[in-house]
Amino acid sequence: MLIGVPLETAQGETRVAVTPETAKKLKAQGHTVKVQSGAGVAASAPDEAYTAVGAEICDRATAFGCELVLKVRSPDAQELALMKPGTTLVGMLNPFDKPGLQALASAGLTAFALEAAPRTTRAQSMDVLSSQANIGGYKAVMMAADKYQRLFPMLMTAAGTIKAARVVILGVGVAGLQAIATAKRLGAVIEASDVRPSVKEQVESLGAKFIEVPYETPEEKEAAEGVGGYARPMPQSWLDRQKVEVAKRVAQADIVISTALIPGRAAPVLVTEDMVRSMKPGSVIVDMAAGRGADGVGGNCPLTEAGKTVNKHGVTIIGETNLPALVAADSSSLYARNVLDFLKLVITKEGALHVPADDDIVLACLMAQGGELKKN
Amino acid sequence: MLIGVPLETAQGETRVAVTPETAKKLKAQGHTVKVQSGAGVAASAPDEAYTAVGAEICDRATAFGCELVLKVRSPDAQELALMKPGTTLVGMLNPFDKPGLQALASAGLTAFALEAAPRTTRAQSMDVLSSQANIGGYKAVMMAADKYQRLFPMLMTAAGTIKAARVVILGVGVAGLQAIATAKRLGAVIEASDVRPSVKEQVESLGAKFIEVPYETPEEKEAAEGVGGYARPMPQSWLDRQKVEVAKRVAQADIVISTALIPGRAAPVLVTEDMVRSMKPGSVIVDMAAGRGADGVGGNCPLTEAGKTVNKHGVTIIGETNLPALVAADSSSLYARNVLDFLKLVITKEGALHVPADDDIVLACLMAQGGELKKN
Numbered sequence: 001m002l003i004g005v006p007l008e009t010a011q012g013e014t015r016v017a018v019t020p021e022t023a024k025k026l027k028a029q030g031h032t033v034k035v036q037s038g039a040g041v042a043a044s045a046p047d048e049a050y051t052a053v054g055a056e057i058c059d060r061a062t063a064f065g066c067e068l069v070l071k072v073r074s075p076d077a078q079e080l081a082l083m084k085p086g087t088t089l090v091g092m093l094n095p096f097d098k099p100g101l102q103a104l105a106s107a108g109l110t111a112f113a114l115e116a117a118p119r120t121t122r123a124q125s126m127d128v129l130s131s132q133a134n135i136g137g138y139k140a141v142m143m144a145a146d147k148y149q150r151l152f153p154m155l156m157t158a159a160g161t162i163k164a165a166r167v168v169i170l171g172v173g174v175a176g177l178q179a180i181a182t183a184k185r186l187g188a189v190i191e192a193s194d195v196r197p198s199v200k201e202q203v204e205s206l207g208a209k210f211i212e213v214p215y216e217t218p219e220e221k222e223a224a225e226g227v228g229g230y231a232r233p234m235p236q237s238w239l240d241r242q243k244v245e246v247a248k249r250v251a252q253a254d255i256v257i258s259t260a261l262i263p264g265r266a267a268p269v270l271v272t273e274d275m276v277r278s279m280k281p282g283s284v285i286v287d288m289a290a291g292r293g294a295d296g297v298g299g300n301c302p303l304t305e306a307g308k309t310v311n312k313h314g315v316t317i318i319g320e321t322n323l324p325a326l327v328a329a330d331s332s333s334l335y336a337r338n339v340l341d342f343l344k345l346v347i348t349k350e351g352a353l354h355v356p357a358d359d360d361i362v363l364a365c366l367m368a369q370g371g372e373l374k375k376n
Numbered sequence: 377m378l379i380g381v382p383l384e385t386a387q388g389e390t391r392v393a394v395t396p397e398t399a400k401k402l403k404a405q406g407h408t409v410k411v412q413s414g415a416g417v418a419a420s421a422p423d424e425a426y427t428a429v430g431a432e433i434c435d436r437a438t439a440f441g442c443e444l445v446l447k448v449r450s451p452d453a454q455e456l457a458l459m460k461p462g463t464t465l466v467g468m469l470n471p472f473d474k475p476g477l478q479a480l481a482s483a484g485l486t487a488f489a490l491e492a493a494p495r496t497t498r499a500q501s502m503d504v505l506s507s508q509a510n511i512g513g514y515k516a517v518m519m520a521a522d523k524y525q526r527l528f529p530m531l532m533t534a535a536g537t538i539k540a541a542r543v544v545i546l547g548v549g550v551a552g553l554q555a556i557a558t559a560k561r562l563g564a565v566i567e568a569s570d571v572r573p574s575v576k577e578q579v580e581s582l583g584a585k586f587i588e589v590p591y592e593t594p595e596e597k598e599a600a601e602g603v604g605g606y607a608r609p610m611p612q613s614w615l616d617r618q619k620v621e622v623a624k625r626v627a628q629a630d631i632v633i634s635t636a637l638i639p640g641r642a643a644p645v646l647v648t649e650d651m652v653r654s655m656k657p658g659s660v661i662v663d664m665a666a667g668r669g670a671d672g673v674g675g676n677c678p679l680t681e682a683g684k685t686v687n688k689h690g691v692t693i694i695g696e697t698n699l700p701a702l703v704a705a706d707s708s709s710l711y712a713r714n715v716l717d718f719l720k721l722v723i724t725k726e727g728a729l730h731v732p733a734d735d736d737i738v739l740a741c742l743m744a745q746g747g748e749l750k751k752n
Contacts (some may be wrong), residue, residue: 013527029689042525043525043656044525044526044656044657044658045657045691046657049657066423076751124534125534125535125536126535127534130533130534131533131534131535134531134533135527138527138529142518142521142522143522145518146518146519146522149390149418149419149420149702149703149705149706150420150703150705150706150709151511151514151703151706153514153558153561155510156711157506157507157510158500158503158506158507159501159502159503159507159710159711159713159714159717160501160710160713161543162709164704182529182562185529185561185562186558186561186562187561187564280420280424281420281421281422282420282705314422327525327527328523328525329525329526329658330525330526330527330538333526333538334533334535334536334538336534337535337536338535341535
């Protein structure tokens with residue numbers, strides 16, 4: 001099959017959907033891989049790295065003209081115009097963006113959005129949200145360390161002791177856990193919070209402290225312990241007390257990293273302007289939900305400005321919206337492996353495209369087929 | 377005594393010679409501390425932090441008009457004009473810059489350059505070269521990590537494994553040791569080299585590997601082992617073979633951090649253009665000797681451009697010349713403690729300035745007194 005790999009053109013996007021590593025594997029499966037010149041440069045993969053494994057370097061139109069196009073970000077209108085009806089597209093296509101998906105359907109594409117894969121064991125190796133959040137959590141800490149005008153580790157020197165940085169992580173999903181691990185590696189003292197008290201064990205296993213909120217009613221205790229192994233959402237009374245506890249820790253923190261995202265909905269406010277005002281001069285907030293707040297600019301903090309680093313009340317607030325793109329080589333490496341694994345589900349042994357009607361992962365990712373919108 | 381703390385004006389300088397912590401102590405010793413407005417802002421110490429401990433906020437002329445002026449960098453001509461003859465100045469005054477020192481002498485100052493302190497046990501707590509190199513070594517790794525488009529630690533994820541970064545550290549003084557420690561914290565695999573084989577133990581104690589070069593002659597062995605506990609410079613034959621070994625490791629490295637400085641002389645070339653060409657695309661060099669090479673632009677690598685980050689042969693070369701200034705709060709904190717400790721040697725219990733004639737540290741640091749140049 002002819003597989004095209006275009007250079008990504010979204011602003012700030014540095015990743016590439018196929019790396020020399022996966023190009024080699026696709027080639028070994030009998031496919032022809034056509035990579036747009038320069039597609040991998042920002043991800044430390046120059047054209048020669050692709051030709052060395054048997055891929056061909058081509059121009060933009062050729063890459064988009066292939067039978068199967070592998071991308072990172074959803075194509076814009078100009079890119080869509082370069083794709084023939086019947087083309088198969090795999091990428092991160094924003095499954096909650098109905099107009100965007102409609103455009104893909106109208107162009108006659110068969111389109112798979114990898115973010116929509118179910119979070120099951122079988123889908124883990126193609127879980128792009130996890131693979132990219134992992135890198136995002138690492139980079140969030142590194143950006144905080146870059147702006148923070150002190151060291152992370154405690155140092156005992158001839159000129160006296162330097163205290164370790166105090167880091168508070170809000171939201172302990174994949175990104176939050178990697179942020180804890182990275183800050184811990186650097187020697188920080190870490191506290192973490194989550195609306196699911198059940199993550200306490202994971203937090204502690206990484207050497208951080210879970211910000212605990214005692215249960216005051218049987219209802220709260222039952223919700224936390226769950227029924228049949230599944231925790232239930234915590235009652236509002238508990239969440240309200242948690243906010244008070246978190247605010248106290250944020251006031252003492254040098255670094256706050258907030259990671260709370262809800263798919264398809266606005267990110268919750270976790271760090272209010274009053275909380276920012278309570279922080280020490282020189283403190284740093286990395287808002288990993290930047291641009292996902294209700295207004296499309298803020299994030300978990302309303303003072304965040306998406307895509308910018310701002311100083312408010314003496315606190316630096318980093319609103320980077322695409323952290324994985326700042327670690328382009330490794331985020332591409334993981335993403336390309338995710339894509340490669342997904343392709344196994346939709347390419348037959350003979351090398352032809354086939355959309356199985358009974359595969360839950362394929363069906364969950366299928367956004368458009370035969371001119372028809374499959375989702376929303 | 378009236379102590380003045382001006383805002384530093386050298387380009388990129390963010391440090392301050394007195395922090396709220398040391399201002400408080402000077403105040404407790406009975407001195408009046410006058411801090412130029414904004415002097416500490418970049419180091420996370422706003423004016424209010426100084427007034428809170430009893431310091432006074434003043435303008436530039438007042439700060440320079442004090443009896444004792446505490447600075448980070450040597451004053452420029454305009455600043456010198458604000459200082460009265462007889463003023464005492466303490467700072468990093470470039471003890472090898474004869475014209476600069478002559479200007480201080482001509483202005484009638486009593487000037488102490490803290491970089492000139494002997495490297496003895498008693499002088500350790502005022503050793504500004506060590507305190508700042510420590511921070512520089514940390515920041516060098518953090519800058520490398522920022523530019524490097526992969527992760528430092530090894531990660532095992534559902535999408536496969538990410539390899540740990542390979543870091544090579546050239547020169548194992550204070551900066552090199554802290555660079556090893558920081559890269560190790562982040563999970564890198566580290567090799568280090570130094571012209572003194574005796575540092576092997578320190579390198580290994582931090583979890584890095586020393587790049588070993590076997591001794592081929594009794595002369596080499598004897599030089600390495602030393603006589604009476606002191607190692608001697610290694611013979612050229614050994615240094616030549618070391619270069620070959622280092623070149624092999626640099627070719628395999630993801631990150632190279634070079635730290636070799638010789639006080640008062642040009643920095644040696646450790647990473648040649650050929651070695652840069654041998655590195656992988658996306659690799660990063662941090663040249664801590666940037667601007668200290670024979671041409672005043674390069675450093676341990678001739679392709680380095682002081683004050684810039686450049687890409688040569690696919691390798692990012694960071695030529696930052698003032699790394700401690702990028703961690704302004706902690707580098708100021710250590711520097712200010714160095715200054716405070718030094719002042720104990722030149723201020724009597726009654727609070728008057730007194731230059732003892734028999735103190736080796738004071739004499740080593742004294743660059744000018746009574747209109748006379750004391751050094752060079």
